[in-house]
Amino acid sequence: MFKEEKLNLITLYILFCVPFVSYIFDEPYLTTLTTKIVILSIAGIGLNFVLGYGGLVSFGHAAFFGVGGYVTGILAIHAQNSEILFFFKGSNQIIIVWFISILICSLLAFLIGYFSLRTSGVYFIMITLAFAQMLYYFSISWPAYGGEDGLSIYVRNLFPLFNTMNPMIFYFICLAWLVIFLSSLKVILNSPLGLVLKSCKANEERVKSVGINPFKVKLIAFVISGAITGLAGSLYTDLNRFVSPSVLSWHMSGEIMVLVILGGVARLYGPILGAVFYIILEQTLGGISENWQFWLGFIIILEVLFARAGLMSFFLKENRS
Amino acid sequence: MTISLLIEQILNGLQFGVMLFLMSAGLTLVFGVMGLINLAHGSFYMIGAFAAAFFAELTGSFFIAMVASFVAALFAGALTEIVIIRKIYKRDHLDQVLATFALILLFSEGIRWLFGAYPLYLNIPNELSSSFSLPLGIMYSKYRMMIIFIGIIIAIILYFLISKTLTGIRIKAGQNDREMVSALGVDITKLYTIVFSLGAALAGLSGALIGAIQSVEVGMGEPVLILAFVVIVIGGIGSIKGAFVGALLVGITDTMGRFLLPSFFSYFFDAASATSIGSSIASMSIYILMAIVLIFKPSGLYGLGK
Amino acid sequence: MKNSVLKIDSLTKSFGAVVASQNISLELNRNEIHALIGANGAGKSTIVKLITGFLKQESGKIFLEGKEISNLSSEQRTQKGIARTFQVSSIINNFSLIDNIKLSLIGKNKRSLDFLSNLNLDQQAYKEAYGFLKEVNLEDKAELLVSSLSHGEKRKLEICIALSMNPKLFLLDEPMAGLDGDSSNLIVDLFKKLKNRAPILLIEHDMDTVFSLADRISVLDYGKIIATGTVEEIRNNQTVKEVYLGTENL
Numbered sequence: 087m088f089k090e091e092k093l094n095l096i097t098l099y100i101l102f103c104v105p106f107v108s109y110i111f112d113e114p115y116l117t118t119l120t121t122k123i124v125i126l127s128i129a130g131i132g133l134n135f136v137l138g139y140g141g142l143v144s145f146g147h148a149a150f151f152g153v154g155g156y157v158t159g160i161l162a163i164h165a166q167n168s169e170i171l172f173f174f175k176g177s178n179q180i181i182i183v184w185f186i187s188i189l190i191c192s193l194l195a196f197l198i199g200y201f202s203l204r205t206s207g208v209y210f211i212m213i214t215l216a217f218a219q220m221l222y223y224f225s226i227s228w229p230a231y232g233g234e235d236g237l238s239i240y241v242r243n244l245f246p247l248f249n250t251m252n253p254m255i256f257y258f259i260c261l262a263w264l265v266i267f268l269s270s271l272k273v274i275l276n277s278p279l280g281l282v283l284k285s286c287k288a289n290e291e292r293v294k295s296v297g298i299n300p301f302k303v304k305l306i307a308f309v310i311s312g313a314i315t316g317l318a319g320s321l322y323t324d325l326n327r328f329v330s331p332s333v334l335s336w337h338m339s340g341e342i343m344v345l346v347i348l349g350g351v352a353r354l355y356g357p358i359l360g361a362v363f364y365i366i367l368e369q370t371l372g373g374i375s376e377n378w379q380f381w382l383g384f385i386i387i388l389e390v391l392f393a394r395a396g397l398m399s400f401f402l403k404e405n406r407s
Numbered sequence: 408m409t410i411s412l413l414i415e416q417i418l419n420g421l422q423f424g425v426m427l428f429l430m431s432a433g434l435t436l437v438f439g440v441m442g443l444i445n446l447a448h449g450s451f452y453m454i455g456a457f458a459a460a461f462f463a464e465l466t467g468s469f470f471i472a473m474v475a476s477f478v479a480a481l482f483a484g485a486l487t488e489i490v491i492i493r494k495i496y497k498r499d500h501l502d503q504v505l506a507t508f509a510l511i512l513l514f515s516e517g518i519r520w521l522f523g524a525y526p527l528y529l530n531i532p533n534e535l536s537s538s539f540s541l542p543l544g545i546m547y548s549k550y551r552m553m554i555i556f557i558g559i560i561i562a563i564i565l566y567f568l569i570s571k572t573l574t575g576i577r578i579k580a581g582q583n584d585r586e587m588v589s590a591l592g593v594d595i596t597k598l599y600t601i602v603f604s605l606g607a608a609l610a611g612l613s614g615a616l617i618g619a620i621q622s623v624e625v626g627m628g629e630p631v632l633i634l635a636f637v638v639i640v641i642g643g644i645g646s647i648k649g650a651f652v653g654a655l656l657v658g659i660t661d662t663m664g665r666f667l668l669p670s671f672f673s674y675f676f677d678a679a680s681a682t683s684i685g686s687s688i689a690s691m692s693i694y695i696l697m698a699i700v701l702i703f704k705p706s707g708l709y710g711l712g713k
Numbered sequence: 714m715k716n717s718v719l720k721i722d723s724l725t726k727s728f729g730a731v732v733a734s735q736n737i738s739l740e741l742n743r744n745e746i747h748a749l750i751g752a753n754g755a756g757k758s759t760i761v762k763l764i765t766g767f768l769k770q771e772s773g774k775i776f777l778e779g780k781e782i783s784n785l786s787s788e789q790r791t792q793k794g795i796a797r798t799f800q801v802s803s804i805i806n807n808f809s810l811i812d813n814i815k816l817s818l819i820g821k822n823k824r825s826l827d828f829l830s831n832l833n834l835d836q837q838a839y840k841e842a843y844g845f846l847k848e849v850n851l852e853d854k855a856e857l858l859v860s861s862l863s864h865g866e867k868r869k870l871e872i873c874i875a876l877s878m879n880p881k882l883f884l885l886d887e888p889m890a891g892l893d894g895d896s897s898n899l900i901v902d903l904f905k906k907l908k909n910r911a912p913i914l915l916i917e918h919d920m921d922t923v924f925s926l927a928d929r930i931s932v933l934d935y936g937k938i939i940a941t942g943t944v945e946e947i948r949n950n951q952t953v954k955e956v957y958l959g960t961e962n963l
Contacts, residue, residue: 205705213640215633216633216637227686274828298819298825299825300788303825310828337629
């Protein structure tokens with residue numbers, strides 16, 4: 087799909103240029119804002135893998151975003167205060183933090199997926215939502231890490247040689263992850279598992295009738311998806327130097343889903359467009375009225391009723407099916 | 408821990424369960440009959456509560472406030488069904504999730520714009536604000552007792568409505584075979600509007616009833632909605648009986664969990680830790696219950712296996 | 714019995730009060746086409762689901778080449794060698810033809826958990842899939858989307874998918890449904906090709922095809938098998954005639 091590839095490259099190019107533009111115009115806020123866009127894109131790409139390509143409507147991906155965020159926050163706090171956590175002193179080395187976040191989110195995705203993927207349709211939607219809620223309430227009631235008030239960390243976790251507190255540097259770190267995930271997913275989608283996953287979305291009975299067990303494939307996909315969204319959560323905590331239960335809320339799950347859909351499901355770069363659109367809305371409408379989400383709701387309904395294929399299709403002016 | 412405290416908590420669990428039933432009945436019917444997953448159901452709960460608070464303030468009558476909550480939510484449900492919901496019955500679940508999620512945003516911000524960001528107050532009427540004595544020296548809130556009764560009465564009414572009236576039979580038939588019912592000449596459009604509005608009205612009523620015990624604020628409906636989802640998953644989508652059993656199970660498990668677990672953990676930890684560990688695990692208890700049910704019965708206890 | 718590829722022994726399945734399948738017993742031997750015929754509603758699709766594992770029987774057993782498969786999942790049964798086609802086509806419309814075949818090859822070669830190899834650059838997978846498409850004369854449409862195919866070509870593709878599984882038996886579920894005369898003939902030719910690979914259990918409604926192709930026929934009526942035999946035996950069977958009197962011309 088030559089046209090789509092062109093649009094993808096243009097998107098990457100623009101993203102690459104943003105910090106330079108913001109430097110020239112002396113608007114560092116622009117870089118920070120775009121970092122948020124990139125992080126939300128990563129979260130959305132994780133979800134899009136199972137939702138767009140696999141047809142699994144997970145309404146609980148905030149579980150992974152939030153756990154990635156909390157793991158990062160907790161490790162940093164322990165390193166900050168030099169308290170012992172499970173035999174070691176926490177960490178503020180970002181690479182270690184990333185590794186642990188991905189590990190724990192993958193494990194969590196395996197657990198949640200193991201139960202949820204036994205169901206399908208509406209049950210699946212409700213169950214993924216319920217599990218995320220469970221974690222949300224747990225995070226509010228567990229007192230050690232701030233409860234409802236959340237957790238603040240002083241400085242971003244440390245990356246070798248570079249100063250992560252510099253907005254431009256942190257931005258490129260996040261952008262690097264975006265590119266890593268985009269490339270990895272491209273590989274995975276072109277693999278046998280990728281073809282099976284797409285087939286599960288189209289017709290699961292067909293998959294079984296060629297001798298494939300859909301459960302195992304969906305579970306692996308779900309774990310990969312959870313790991314990606316989880317890492318986004320980790321970056322989010324470092325960006326804001328703050329994490330609170332709201333990253334585990336159903337509203338967060340809804341937001342991630344909305345930006346995936348707005349951008350266009352089953353388009354690899356769709357979530358990026360969706361995140362851009364969402365943040366632009368938040369910044370412009372949000373500046374006008376604190377009830378801006380009313381208009382977001384309105385736009386979503388219009389989109390569902392009339393422009394179902396999403397922003398990418400709109401830009402590519404392709405058939406809407 | 409005394410017996411009377413235990414019984415009081417069981418009654419609280421019943422009251423919670425009964426209120427959850429009012430929420431879940433509508434949700435499960437809408438899914439069973441129309442195949443629609445509706446995230447905006449929590450918004451009707453909120454609308455009912457706000458309507459009640461508004462009319463209680465206006466008229467001073469709690470009774471009128473309750474009626475107003477039912478009617479307001481009924482009306483909101485009907486309007487929503489006619490304008491938007493109708494257009495998405497045939498869409499896939501993802502579209503329905505999105506559209507109804509958008510409705511939550513619309514309703515929440517709409518109410519916030521109308522009433523402001525601060526919670527409203529709805530007071531328990533004076534006649535019901537005291538407790539009355541039960542055997543074993545238990546004093547239980549009259550108001551909560553009333554909620555339990557209302558819930559049971561509505562459950563009975565629903566039962567008769569579904570199994571004995573013509574509309575009810577059409578609803579049941581619609582759950583099994585939508586096309587057939589329509590082919591038989593039943594006005595499906597009207598039937599769907601009735602089912603949807605009825606569900607919304609029940610949600611509104613439960614919002615109003617609870618609004619007097621907790622606060623009336625924007626976003627109050629969503630946590631309850633998610634609990635209703637857990638209830639339906641446990642009880643089985645499409646089954647009113649499942650919704651009733653599931654609601655009571657969830658209500659009692661949650662209440663007893665919060666009550667007993669901290670005490671349980673105090674045998675092993677100090678008081679402060681026991682409370683935090685206990686209440687944290689208690690907050691997860693119903694989800695663990697849901698996971699257990701799903702292992703043995705993936706379609707819920709009374710699920711129609713759709 | 715060494716000759717028996719599929720043996721169904723007293724399968725029973727009810728849905729509430731309706732007994733959809735009652736004591737169904739059937740055998741498929743090597744080198745034969747065994748047709749299962751019956752009116753709509755007689756229970757054919759229930760039997761297909763029972764054999765392929767999409768429904769669980771209440772009683773009775775199923776054997777594949779002598780080994781019991783009654784408790785295996787449907788994908789396990791396919792792995793053991795049952796290849797089925799679907800009455801209502803289940804090929805994936807927005808995939809290309811070759812991708813549809815690649816999918817069944819992934820199943821056959823047990824590669825479904827491989828998420829690192831590039832399937833698009835895999836020459837061997839392509840060759841294998843292309844080869845099967847060639848067997849049904851669809852190879853020049855390999856890269857086209859299934860949605861561009863005619864109904865008859867889709868039917869051929871279904872059979873191609875079954876072929877690619879190198880199964881021990883073919884379960885063809887009303888493969889002729891909705892086809893006109895010419896397309897039907899093409900499919901019938903394909904059956905001969907299939908028969909050379911593995912025996913066929915043919916679920917069919919179209920009497921003419923059945924009588925011209927089948928080696929043996931079993932007749933299903935209201936969930937029960939009322940007769941099994943060669944074409945001649947069935948033609949002359951009194952019970953069968955009574956059941957079909959007035960509805961079919963034997």
